[in-house]
Every structure is written in structure tokens, then in C-alpha cells.
Amino acid sequence: MGVVLKDARRSVTSWCRRHTIGGDGAVAARRGQRSGPAEALSRDQELELIDALRGRYPDQFGLDDPLWTRQSVTALIERQFGLTIDPGIVGEYLHAWGLGPREPTDRACGLCVDAVRIWVRQEYPAIVRSAQEHRAELCWLGRTRLHGVAPAADVISAMSQRGRVKFMITTPTVDPPLPRDFLLRLSGADGRLVHVVVDGSWGRGEWPRRLPPRIAPYALPSCGRS
Template sequence: MTVALRDGRRSATSWCRRHTIGGDGAVAAARRGQRSGEATGTLSRDQELELIETLRGAYPDQLGLDDELWTRQSVAALAQRRYDLPADADMSGYLRAWGLGPRQPTDRACGLCVDSVATWVEQEYPAIVRSALEHRADVWWIGRTRLHGVVPAADVLSAISARGRVRFQIATPNVDPPLPRDFLLRLSGAEGRTLHVVVDGSWTRTEWPRRLPPRIVLHPLPSCGR
């Protein structure tokens, strides 16, 4: 329980921040001291952009992969198939560069809501954890970030579990799209796993999907509405 609460505090603070992703090409390779396309297992900038375009608005199972939402493993499988990367090629650096990882974002925390989020984590979140344990449910934190450095710009819907698992979707261009029902259903999986989902301030309550199955329970994270 202590670990879950600690993870919850980090996730709550994380999702209370608005952050951007993207940048000049093959950021992950550059962070390893490599130039784009020079090392085995890295993508050129053109390949990176092409991969993002392939992911945009698509689900893995639509491209012949097993996952219902994108993961590090499914992105790696797609990149290996399209660009003849080695089987041990790791996409973790690219996902981190795109802002998709179980870590604290580097942007400034929103001072208007961080205190209320911390209080919520202390007073409300433990009951969610207890209910999840009682019903053998998964706990996820879900939010939306903006993918920059590509044209057209796109929102990235990202779900991070209390155990650090990441599931995401790069949305098709839209203006402030509502929280997609299909994303939550796919997060629950074909087997219909029970979920407790903490939703950040990316969407108002009126933008939440209606008539969700009872197995998917949404919890609003305190937000200043920014």
C-alpha cells in the first residue's frame, strides 16, 4: 500500500503539469551521444517522423500487432518490421523524448492546483487503492499532452499504471477532443479488466464519455482548469 501511495503522489504531480514533447530529430539517439541514423538500431529523423505518422490515429491491432493500445514493445515491433531494425532495438529513448514514460515531466508545476492534488492524494486516493485491491482492479492515471515538432500537431493520450506501465495513442488532429470512450475500452482489454482511472484536468467532466461499462470507474483529479 505504501508503494502504491508513493507512486500515486508522483503520478498526481506528474499529471498536474502541462508538458510538450518532440523536438529535433532522433532525440533519443542524440541523448546517447549518437547522430541520427549513424548507429545500429536508431532511426533517422525522416524515419522517426514517418513512424509518428503511422502511429497517428491508428491502433496496433489495425496494423497486425497484438496490443490494443501502443506500448514500447508494440512500437519497437512496428519499427523493426518497417525499418529492418535489429530485434533488440529499444524504443524507450524515443518514447521518453516524446514525453511518454513513467517519470516526472520537466515543466513547471501548476501552482494553482498542486496543493489540492497533494491533499487529494493523501485523503482520497487511498480509498481508490483499497477498492482496486478488493476488486482486483488496475489503477491508471490518464492525461493528454501535445506532440510538438511535427506537422500537423497532435494530442497524445497517455495512460500510466501505478506499476509504471505505459499505454498511449497519438490522436488525429482535432481541437480539444473529448476523452475517447474507445481508448478506455481498449485500456480495459478484450478480457474486460476492471479499472480505476484517475483523469487529469485535460478534460472537464462534460467531456467524459457516457455509458461506460461498470468495470471502468473514473475519478477526477483536482484541477485548476488550465
């Protein structure tokens, strides 16, 4: 019986995590699946762009941003392909990669939705007040599985309250832990204060240890937590 219960808990945790990071339902960045402006990159160019971003940061290309943003991706496209693309069109690509806005309940599996609603009502306001009092940037952190590319990759992103997205595309790793370097770069070279709500993509045991005081992580309720 103990083995059965353990396997059941493992299955629930796996399902919760797959739902949080996109799982089988994530939409790949494929031609013809976007609405809005016409595509400015061919599919081959889009895959080449993803490969260039994979495991790399903007400063490795001589760009100023510590993490990828719509603006830095626009600048990289111009360098890589000699194309001048409106940032709004680049935003369409990022949205197709799973970097669009999400409600808190969208970041939870069906087993966690009620707990997330209660948390948003009872706990989240205090986090907002703390961020305001400390003049800290408040972000929601999660990841999305980027399908339709080989090798497979996750997109780790942080969305601010103002809707600004900063992200990285991981190198091929099975369920990588939450990258310490991502959080440090989120704080920036100036060491600004950052409050980060981390969704169920990572269990607590996968969070980096001994983060500097300027980075304050908070866990969104999840049955996938360890």
C-alpha cells in the same frame, strides 16, 4: 464586470489545460535532445513512425496489443523499416514524446498543486484500496502535446502503477474529448477491471458517458474542470 470575470475564468482554465498537456514547454522528439543510447531512427523515419501511429491502433497492423506499448512500437518499427531495435531505445523515443513517469503534482498547474497534494493524501489511498480489493488495474491518464510534428497531435497515455505505458497518438483535432474507445481498449478484450485517475486535460463534460461498470474513472483536482 460579468464579461470580464467570465473571460478571466476562461483564461485560467486554458492555462491549466495547456500546462497539464504540456503546452509551450513540452519537449518535441528531436534528434540530439535525448540522453542514453544512440538513435536508431533518422529524424525522417521518426516522423514517418509518428504518422503511422497517428489515429491508429496496433490491431490495425496485425499486432496483438489493443493500445500502443513499447513492445508493439518496437514490432512496428521492425515491420515498417526492417530495423531490429532494442525496446530500451524505443523507450527513449516514448520518453521524448512525453510518455515518461510523472508525479501527481506534475500533472497540475501552479493553481492546482496544493489541491492535488491534499487529494493524494486524503482521497487516493481509498482508490488504491478499491483497486486492490477488486483486483483492478490502476492507471493515471493524461495527454501531452507532441510538438515538432505537422500536423500537430496529442499523445494520450495511461501509466499503470508498475510503470507500464499504453498510449495513442491523436489525429489533428482542437482539444478533443477523452476518447471512449481508448478507455474500452484500456480494459482489454478480456474486460478486466480498470480504475483510471484522469488529470485536468479534460473537463468532466468531455468524459464519455455511460461507461461500462468495469471502468471506474476518478478526477484529479483541477481548476480546468467543468
